[in-house]
Amino acid sequence: MAADAIRAVQISTRFPSVHGAPIHFGDPSLIGISDINQPEFGDAVTIKLDEIPVFWACGVTPQVALEQAKPPVCITHSPGCMLVTDHRNSQLAVL
DSSP states (O other): OHHHHHHHHHHHHTOTTTTOSOSEESOGGGGTOSOTTSOSSSOOOOOOTTOOOEEOOOTHHHHHHHHHHOOSOOOOOBTTBOOOOSOOHHHHOOO
């Protein structure tokens, strides 16, 4: 639903240091995604008829750059497995 997508934007905007607001919501083709059911990374998700897809910037993109740069050490994440810290959301929020 549009209201859910808008609420996701409102909530996540408060946390720019941990993904922040989505870069896009709505038609995936407008950001270069030709087939939402065939992701380049991770598993496809089901998008119901009354749902609007929402897209955040992703940590997988820098991982591809790191594979090319081949630094001696790098700590990162894998799709669906984010870094967990002892920081509280209240410490990360900007509003």
